[in-house]
Amino acid sequence: MRRPDRRKVSAVLAAGLLLTATACGSDAEESESKGDLPQGEELKIGxxxxxxxxxxxxxxxxxxxAAxxxxxxxxxxxxxxxxxLVECATDHSAETARSCANKFVEEKVVTVLDGYNYKSSSAHExxxxxxxxxxxxxxxxxxxxxxxxxxxxFSATTTDFLTGSIQAFAKDGAKSLTLVAADTESGRGLIEGFAKNIGKAAGVEVNGLYISxxxxxxxxxxxxIKETNPDVAGMMAVQNPNQCTQLVQGLRQNGYEGTILTAACTEYIKQAPTESEGSALYSSHWLATAKDFAPDEKKTEIEAxxxxxxxxxxxxxxxxxxYAYGQFAATVTLANALEAGSADALTGEGILTTLKALKDFDSFLGPKITCDGNPMYAACSNEILVFEVDGDGRTEPLGGGWTDVDRTITDKLLIAAAQAAAKG
Structure with missing residues (x-):
């Protein structure tokens, strides 16, 4: 179902509420609390x-x-x-990515937000x-x-989260890590080709546990995992958030007392509060559950x-x-960056120039970013947060804050992988 234009809906509701203000005064106040839209020309973003x-x-x-x-x-x-926002539903297929890209061109959007799409590169051309x-x-x-x-x-690369997590666990004293992955070429490649080499450099023995x-x-x-009893065990990538809840509950019920890595899951903390204590997750941004540990300026952003x-x-x-907080942060960071640039630069070319010129820019809920860095990556940062869950459901960052990811090993691995692919 197409999402309704809530501006038009709000306008209709507001008109109706004026006629029933006595009976529904609180609703009218809530509707009016948003204020008025800016009066300039609409800026379409895909x-x-x-x-x-x-x-x-x-x-x-x-x-x-929300953003x-x-x-x-x-x-x-x-x-x-x-x-x-001009939305287009994607199902992580190349076909829908291209179809949405054509829609965005027809709608004359000035830029496009990539909502965690596994096939976004299909829209690139x-x-x-x-x-x-x-x-x-x-x-x-x-x-x-x-x-x-x-x-x-605006955040780190996918491989940065793998590297940064291993580095953070190593600094916290971990010596062994077991990663659960699907028994596929990509699943084995991530662990055998990357994680084990990254772990070796960090002094952590990494093993893969592959399941159908x-x-x-x-x-x-x-x-x-309980039998081998590594210091840390879990998943770097999750297709269904319920898998995190199942893993946490399964490990704790089997008597595993180590750290459980839950990728970027957060809902399991509410679903399994008792078992979630001592688990860990990685993040590109500060979370609401981490407000007690965030710098003052980030606390204000978290509250907003x-x-x-x-x-x-x-x-x-x-x-x-x-993902709600991550998408909100990325969208607001885009708005803040464009607001800091020229009003005359709100075209596709102008926006790309503005963003590529960002240097030590304070991203919303995230670190300072520089977007003209390593030409190997489109990412503006190499910093991540690795949170550990405490008994109150709060998420405290290991090391007290951001983990600055050392890309030395992953750069070499990526270059080697690209060279191997080129040779066929």
């Missing part, structure tokens, strides 16, 4: 919305539209122009030809993350994001998870 197919991320939808409201009603738009840059948080598609000419990602993609038996994996995201969930449903 959004690859990962809400179709088997791998949906409803939190990304929440974060994007649209926040930018328009709290920040006053971008140079006085209201933002209008179409968007680049139309001079429409693609912007996002984490490049879930490695090809997009390694294509810097028309893409900008068709029968992803987490209970069996939990029993095996919390308010906007919770309002969106209340109005339209969805979840306030990792």
């Amino acid at each position: 959004f690859f919305n990962p809400k179709a197919g088997p791998l949906t991320q409803p939190g990304a939808t929440v974060g994007a539209f 649209e409201d926040y930018i328009n009603y709290e920040l006053g738009g971008i140079h006085g122009r209201p933002v209008k 179409i968007l680049a030809a139309a001079k429409i840059p693609m912007v996002g948080a984490i490049p879930f598609d490695l090809a997009s993350g390694n294509t810097a000419d028309n893409n900008v990602y 993609e068709q029968n992803f038996n987490i209970d069996s994996a939990a029993a095996t 994001a919390e308010k906007a995201i919770n309002a969106e969930v209340k109005e339209n449903g969805g979840v306030a998870d990792y």
Whole structure:
């Protein structure tokens, strides 16, 4: 179902509420609390919305539209122009990525938000030809993350999260790590080709535990992990957040007392609060559960994001998870960066130039970013947060804050992989 234009809906509701103000005064006050839209020309921004197919991320939808409201009603738009998200549902296939790219060209958007799309690179040629840059948080598609000419990602690369997590665990004293992955070429490649080499450099023995993609038996994996008893065990990538809850509960019920790595999952903390203590997750941004440990300026940003995201969930449903905060942060960072640039640069070419010129720019909920760095990556940062969950459900960063990822090993591995692929 196409998402309704909430500006038009709000206007109709507001008119109706004026006629029933006595009976519904509190509702009228809530409707009016958003204020007025900026009066400038509408600024269209495309959004690859990962809400179709088997791998949906409803939190990304929440974060994007919460950010649209926040930018328009709290920040006053971008140079006085209201933002209008033009969404297109993606199912992580190349076909839908290209179809959405063509829609964005037809709609004349000025830039496109990559909502954690595994096949966003399939849209690259179409968007680049139309001079429409693609912007996002984490490049879930490695090809997009390694294509810097028309893409900008405010967070670290996918491999940075693997490297940074291992480095953070090593500094925390871990000597062994078991990673659960689907028994596929990509699953084995991630661990055998990357994780083991990264672990060796950090002084951590990394082992892979591979299970059938068709029968992803987490209970069996939990029993095996308990027998080998590594310092850290878990998953670097998760297709379904429920897998995190199952893994945490399975490991704790089997008596495993080590650290459980849950990728970027957050919902399991609510679903399994007792078992989640001592688990860990990686993140591109500060989370609401980490507010007690965040710097003062980030606490203020967390509170603003919390308010906007919770309002969106209340109005339209969805979840306030990792992806909600990540998409919100990326969208607001884009708005802040464009607001800091020239009002005359709100075209595709101008936006790409503005973003590529960012240096030590304070991203929303994230670190300072520089987007003209390593030409191997579209990512503007090599910093991540690795959180450990405490008994109160709070997430405290290992090392007290950001982990600065050493890319020395992964750069060599990526170059070697590219050379091998070129040789066939």
